Amino acid sequence: MPKDGGIGASTKRREDVRFLTGKGRYTDDINLQNQTYAWFVRSDIAHGTIQNIDTSDAESMDGVVKIFTSKDFEAAGGIPCGWQVTDRFGQPMQEPKHPILAEGKVRHVGDPIAVVVAETLEQARDAAEAIDIDIDELEPVLDMKAAIQDGATKVHDDLTSNLCYDWGFVEENREAVDEAIKNAHHVTTLELVNNRLCANPMEPRVAVADYSQANDEYTLYTTSQNPHVIRLLMGAFVLSIPEHKLRVVAPDVGGGFGSKIYHYAEEAFVTHASKIVGRPVKWTSTRSEAFISDAHGRDHVTKIELAMDENHKFTAVRTDTYANMGAYLSTFAPSIPTWLHGTLMAGNYTTPLVYVNVKAVFTNTVPVDAYRGAGRPEATFQLERVVDKAAREIGMDPAELRRLNFIKPDQFPYDTPVAVTYDTGNYHATLDKGLEMVDYANFDARVAESKARGKLRGLGLAHFIEACGIAPSNLVGQLGARAGLYESATVRVNATGSISVMTGSHSHGQGHETSFAQVVAEMIGIDASQVDIVHGDTSKTPMGMGTYGSRSIAVGGSAMVRATEKIINKAKKIAAHLMEASEGDIELKDGQFTVAGTDKSVAWGDVTLAAYVPHNYPLEEIEPGLEETAFYDPSNFTYPSGAYICEVEVDPDTGKVDVLGFIAADDFGNVINPMIVEGQVHGGVAQGIGQAMLENTVFDENGQLLSGSFMDYAMPRASDMPMFDVDHSCQTPCTHNPLGVKGCGEAGAIGSPPAVVNAVIDALQRGGYDVDHIDMPVSPSRVWEAMNK
Amino acid sequence: MSKISMTVNGKSVSGEVEGRTLLVEFLREDLKLTGTHVGCDTSQCGACTVHVDGKQVKSCTMFAAEADGAEVKTIEGEANADGSLSVVQQAFQDYHGLQCGFCTPGMVMAATALLGKNPKPTELEIREHLEGNICRCTGYHNIVKAIMAASGQDVPAVAAE
Numbered sequence: 001m002p003k004d005g006g007i008g009a010s011t012k013r014r015e016d017v018r019f020l021t022g023k024g025r026y027t028d029d030i031n032l033q034n035q036t037y038a039w040f041v042r043s044d045i046a047h048g049t050i051q052n053i054d055t056s057d058a059e060s061m062d063g064v065v066k067i068f069t070s071k072d073f074e075a076a077g078g079i080p081c082g083w084q085v086t087d088r089f090g091q092p093m094q095e096p097k098h099p100i101l102a103e104g105k106v107r108h109v110g111d112p113i114a115v116v117v118a119e120t121l122e123q124a125r126d127a128a129e130a131i132d133i134d135i136d137e138l139e140p141v142l143d144m145k146a147a148i149q150d151g152a153t154k155v156h157d158d159l160t161s162n163l164c165y166d167w168g169f170v171e172e173n174r175e176a177v178d179e180a181i182k183n184a185h186h187v188t189t190l191e192l193v194n195n196r197l198c199a200n201p202m203e204p205r206v207a208v209a210d211y212s213q214a215n216d217e218y219t220l221y222t223t224s225q226n227p228h229v230i231r232l233l234m235g236a237f238v239l240s241i242p243e244h245k246l247r248v249v250a251p252d253v254g255g256g257f258g259s260k261i262y263h264y265a266e267e268a269f270v271t272h273a274s275k276i277v278g279r280p281v282k283w284t285s286t287r288s289e290a291f292i293s294d295a296h297g298r299d300h301v302t303k304i305e306l307a308m309d310e311n312h313k314f315t316a317v318r319t320d321t322y323a324n325m326g327a328y329l330s331t332f333a334p335s336i337p338t339w340l341h342g343t344l345m346a347g348n349y350t351t352p353l354v355y356v357n358v359k360a361v362f363t364n365t366v367p368v369d370a371y372r373g374a375g376r377p378e379a380t381f382q383l384e385r386v387v388d389k390a391a392r393e394i395g396m397d398p399a400e401l402r403r404l405n406f407i408k409p410d411q412f413p414y415d416t417p418v419a420v421t422y423d424t425g426n427y428h429a430t431l432d433k434g435l436e437m438v439d440y441a442n443f444d445a446r447v448a449e450s451k452a453r454g455k456l457r458g459l460g461l462a463h464f465i466e467a468c469g470i471a472p473s474n475l476v477g478q479l480g481a482r483a484g485l486y487e488s489a490t491v492r493v494n495a496t497g498s499i500s501v502m503t504g505s506h507s508h509g510q511g512h513e514t515s516f517a518q519v520v521a522e523m524i525g526i527d528a529s530q531v532d533i534v535h536g537d538t539s540k541t542p543m544g545m546g547t548y549g550s551r552s553i554a555v556g557g558s559a560m561v562r563a564t565e566k567i568i569n570k571a572k573k574i575a576a577h578l579m580e581a582s583e584g585d586i587e588l589k590d591g592q593f594t595v596a597g598t599d600k601s602v603a604w605g606d607v608t609l610a611a612y613v614p615h616n617y618p619l620e621e622i623e624p625g626l627e628e629t630a631f632y633d634p635s636n637f638t639y640p641s642g643a644y645i646c647e648v649e650v651d652p653d654t655g656k657v658d659v660l661g662f663i664a665a666d667d668f669g670n671v672i673n674p675m676i677v678e679g680q681v682h683g684g685v686a687q688g689i690g691q692a693m694l695e696n697t698v699f700d701e702n703g704q705l706l707s708g709s710f711m712d713y714a715m716p717r718a719s720d721m722p723m724f725d726v727d728h729s730c731q732t733p734c735t736h737n738p739l740g741v742k743g744c745g746e747a748g749a750i751g752s753p754p755a756v757v758n759a760v761i762d763a764l765q766r767g768g769y770d771v772d773h774i775d776m777p778v779s780p781s782r783v784w785e786a787m788n789k
Numbered sequence: 790m791s792k793i794s795m796t797v798n799g800k801s802v803s804g805e806v807e808g809r810t811l812l813v814e815f816l817r818e819d820l821k822l823t824g825t826h827v828g829c830d831t832s833q834c835g836a837c838t839v840h841v842d843g844k845q846v847k848s849c850t851m852f853a854a855e856a857d858g859a860e861v862k863t864i865e866g867e868a869n870a871d872g873s874l875s876v877v878q879q880a881f882q883d884y885h886g887l888q889c890g891f892c893t894p895g896m897v898m899a900a901t902a903l904l905g906k907n908p909k910p911t912e913l914e915i916r917e918h919l920e921g922n923i924c925r926c927t928g929y930h931n932i933v934k935a936i937m938a939a940s941g942q943d944v945p946a947v948a949a950e
Binding site: 026 | 807809818823824825826827828829830831833834836863864865868874878881882883887888889891892893894897912913915916917919920922923924925926928930931932933
């Protein structure tokens with residue numbers, strides 16, 4: 001292993017120094033010469049017809065450069081959707097236009113109507129106050145089930161209804177599943193809500209655009225998880241700018257969690273406006289604005305039924321979900337409740353028959369898209385809740401019921417009835433590990449100890465499966481993706497042997513600059529400090545799809561491995577020439593090329609120098625230089641899994657729940673940097689506990705967002721969280737990528753919500769309360785109400 | 790507009806500000822000290838935490854004019870004189886107490902203020918002190934560990950290898 005950390009080392013993060021000293025360079029830290037400031041005027045009405053926009057007073061105010069409305073974007077396209085779902089009747093989903101600025105109607109609180117561009121931010125904001133907008137209010141469409149009834153008010157007048165699609169999966173199994181449930185020995189039914197969340201990365205979104213008339217080129221600095229995707233979507237579909245004239249830079253990005261995947265109207269606005277006003281244009285979101293303009297997550301209403309036979313073996317799962325799309329289709333919104341949700345409904349179990357129905361619905365609310373986990377938390381929550389409820393109904397230990405129905409270690413690769421094939425896993429091992437960590441055997445004594453203090457103690461278990469690194473591209477294309485899902489890397493070896501890796505992945509907290517360097521250093525046998533990771537700039541990195549879906553190391557890391565393998569192969573040819581040996585005899589170890597069976601050797605740096613100063617070089621066989629690019633398109637998803645166990649104490653007088661401990665026993669396959677992996681799990685679990693106990697996005701009956709600030713939306717604080725106990729020692733490496741890795745970014749947020757709710761139900765039932773479900777967040781008032789119904 | 794002057798990270802600075810200019814705006818926009826971040830607009834997130842006359846302050850809750858004559862310390866003034874990381878900064882790196890880095894300057898300034906008045910805080914005291922600082926990445930686990938380690942208390946190793 002390189003002395004400063006190769007694969008498997010908890011190398012300290014190199015990016016930390018700049019973040020810890022205030023030298024990070026986030027988008028809002030970028031100020032361009034002569035820049036102007038944009039302030040968006042947004043609808044404060046959920047649904048209405050725009051009668052008039054009077055900008056006359058504002059236009060004459062100090063510092064105003066130009067005021068924009070939809071008229072300034074007549075030549076532009078709408079914000080595109082990147083995934084087309086086909087419904088269960090074979091028809092394409094309904095896909096409304098998503099204009100940059102509202103055209104004729106406003107469809108959610110926060111819908112942008114006009115923008116002031118001014119010399120200073122204060123002047124832009126002052127002028128925005130003077131714009132007079134006359135809107136005739138229409139009935140807001142809010143309840144999903146009511147929205148798709150005949151005669152319901154329509155969010156989009158040009159669509160046939162508010163139903164985006166009615167999706168069935170696997171449609172051919174529909175009748176067989178119905179039959180299995182009808183004939184089951186026992187059926188457990190659960191109706192639940194997966195609460196709407198706001199991703200809330202701590203850095204609000206920012207976009208700064210600079211158009212250069214001299215060479216007709218645009219540069220957009222933006223808070224994105226995937227700058228190449230933004231360049232493609234905005235350039236090709238919205239503003240008709242060819243890629244070579246458009247550079248998109250995502251510098252240091254302060255968290256994403258999915259909300260910075262999407263192409264947003266503000267990015268297209270500043271890019272276009274910069275050309276119109278002939279100066280750079282900067283927009284910085286306020287937090288209040290983020291709540292009504294960043295895509296939200298989750299918001300499913302579901303009924304799930306689990307059928308089992310007399311031996312407690314699961315025979316079928318049927319689930320019906322209403323999925324809120326909000327007012328427009330955000331970039332990947334249609335894929336979340338369908339392919340990222342339905343394909344996970346077998347869970348860790350051998351259930352032979354599964355049918356998933358999803359009705360996606362337009363409402364007058366902020367658009368909904370992927371948030372950490374994206375579809376997989378929704379699947380896991382309903383499945384792990386219904387399995388828990390079933391165990392309680394039949395009087396069986398929830399761990400035992402799971403174990404009975406788990407896919408066994410010798411059954412892999414395992415073909416599920418929901419189209420996916422799990423390559424590896426050992427669910428018994430992670431469950432056993434988790435139960436060992438929680439000291440399950442002594443739990444009853446802890447219950448008694450709590451009881452002595454007047455508290456109700458409960459233990460909740462969930463066992464999740466996740467599908468990461470969604471691929472291959474030809475498959476996702478068949479499923480409706482309008483993009484490929486490969487990843488890219490260019491490995492550029494410099495003459496003296498140091499290396500720059502240009503990756504299509506993007507780090508916004510995940511530590512790629514450290515962990516990716518560990519991989520390349522390990523492969524070549526040089527110090528990791530000799531390897532630099534470059535990301536986040538379309539002018540530097542090859543076309544790549546970015547970071548989301550726990551794909552970076554599994555897909556982006558694999559591309560980097562493939563490119564490094566090409567480098568090593570070429571370097572061996574050069575080394576063979578230098579040592580006058582056969583290429584097949586060359587070995588590379590610890591940065592030294594040797595000839596097998598001899599004492600001949602040549603150092604890495606000598607070979608790289610020869611590649612760039614090719615005086616003694618096989619020029620007739622290979623080109624000079626040492627730079628290779630690889631595009632890696634995986635053959636399958638990866639399938640991390642794990643046991644998540646939560647221990648809570650409920651105060652029966654107030655309904656307040658305290659999380660006493662949280663255990664995560666994950667199988668991520670091979671692990672590159674354990675410190676970073678554990679940090680990812682901590683953060684994911686905190687977001688999952690946040691969803692389960694604190695966070696909720698609430699609209700009132702008029703479509704006004706009630707939880708529109710950190711004073712109203714309960715972000716988890718330090719005092720809400722326990723210390724976590726995490727483990728990743730159960731490892732069944734992925735069989736189809738070169739590193740054997742599975743991805744760890746979302747696991748925490750997927751496995752934890754059902755563990756928390758199961759623990760609360762366990763506490764209440766042990767305390768003698770007849771409560772079998774509470775919707776998230778399990779706030780004191782909801783728990784108290786359930787106990788006192 | 791009014792003229793103000795103050796000491797920031799040991800240097801005398803001055804500027805012209807509007808009455809409504811917040812201290813954080815003065816630091817970021819006028820002094821170009823962009824290490825202090827803005828993560829909300831309701832004084833909840835703490836990303837803008839600095840020290841004013843030795844006290845921990847959210848620089849979004851104070852007008853720049855109110856800091857006239859004050860001694861201000863930001864994250865840019867936190868490292869040791871030789872440029873090496875301070876004990877708190879180093880502990881955050883050693884214990885992986887940061888991921889995206891956006892809340893980090895505020896966290897470090899809050900932690901430094903805590904240890905200034907309570908050199909050996911308990912886990913509970915640390916969590917309560919961080920009530921006004923939100924982190925979305927770490928789940929606080931490693932931030933708490935970093936602060937305990939910075940105070941010289943024993944904490945478990947960062948991760949099993």
